[in-house]
Amino acid sequence: AQSVTQLDSHVSVSEGTPVLLRCNYSSSYSPSLFWYVQHPNKGLQLLLKYTSAATLVKGINGFEAEFKKSETSFHLTKPSAHMSDAAEYFCVVSDRRGTDKLIFGTGTRLQVFP
Amino acid sequence: KAGVTQTPRYLIKTRGQQVTLSCSPISGHRSVSWYQQTPGQGLQFLFEYFSETQRNKGNFPGRFSGRQFSNSRSEMNVSTLELGDSALYLCASSLEYRGAATDTQYFGPGTRLTVL
Numbered sequence: 001a002q003s004v005t006q007l008d009s010h011v012s013v014s015e016g017t018p019v020l021l022r023c024n025y026s027s028s029y030s031p032s033l034f035w036y037v038q039h040p041n042k043g044l045q046l047l048l049k050y051t052s053a054a055t056l057v058k059g060i061n062g063f064e065a066e067f068k069k070s071e072t073s074f075h076l077t078k079p080s081a082h083m084s085d086a087a088e089y090f091c092v093v094s095d096r097r098g099t100d101k102l103i104f105g106t107g108t109r110l111q112v113f114p
Numbered sequence: 115k116a117g118v119t120q121t122p123r124y125l126i127k128t129r130g131q132q133v134t135l136s137c138s139p140i141s142g143h144r145s146v147s148w149y150q151q152t153p154g155q156g157l158q159f160l161f162e163y164f165s166e167t168q169r170n171k172g173n174f175p176g177r178f179s180g181r182q183f184s185n186s187r188s189e190m191n192v193s194t195l196e197l198g199d200s201a202l203y204l205c206a207s208s209l210e211y212r213g214a215a216t217d218t219q220y221f222g223p224g225t226r227l228t229v230l
Binding site for chain 2: 034036041042043044045046049090101102103104105106107
């Protein structure tokens with residue numbers, strides 16, 4: 001069975017400083033992993049996904065994530081936060097067989113201060 | 115290319131009523147999934163449709179149902195509404211059935227349902 005744990009419910013950073021949103025996963029099979037972002041009153045937008053190609057995945061808006069099998073982690077990072085990055089971020093796991101649904105983490109709310 | 119559209123965007127119902135939500139996928143996408151998002155339970159998978167057939171189902175009571183039409187548009191229905199059904203209902207479309215594993219889901223803006 002798959003599960004995903006987002007280690008922080010809230011993260012606050014200053015504009016221009018690095019962002020780190022942490023995610024650990026559990027999967028019986030080789031997982032596909034995703035990060036989605038949700039701005040207030042909006043749907044979810046895909047930031048990036050990992051599907052067993054390169055372990056360092058680059059996404060939109062300067063975000064990237066590194067798949068570390070030994071640590072079962074898929075942390076999301078960005079070198080320099082922007083005010084527009086303030087949103088809720090979801091780490092998502094899906095097994096490769098595709099017979100299971102997407103499992104969402106509980107979300108991390110990112111606040112960016114000027 | 116237009117994104118996933120959901121109608122209506124907001125809905126207010128009373129307990130015991132039923133409601134139908136609609137989702138139009140991205141043109142060419144054949145798979146549609148539905149999710150419920152609440153502050154307490156987070157995002158939970160409801161069901162997935164592909165080629166007018168339900169391919170996967172989450173752990174929701176039978177009051178929650180759905181269907182998909184030949185043009186890939188999908189509807190979900192909730193009967194005998196309860197206060198706890200108040201939520202944001204999100205629809206997502208993908209090109210193929212997620213058995214492809216690498217298939218990306220694109221989400222609509224959601225329908226916010228309030229049950230009074």
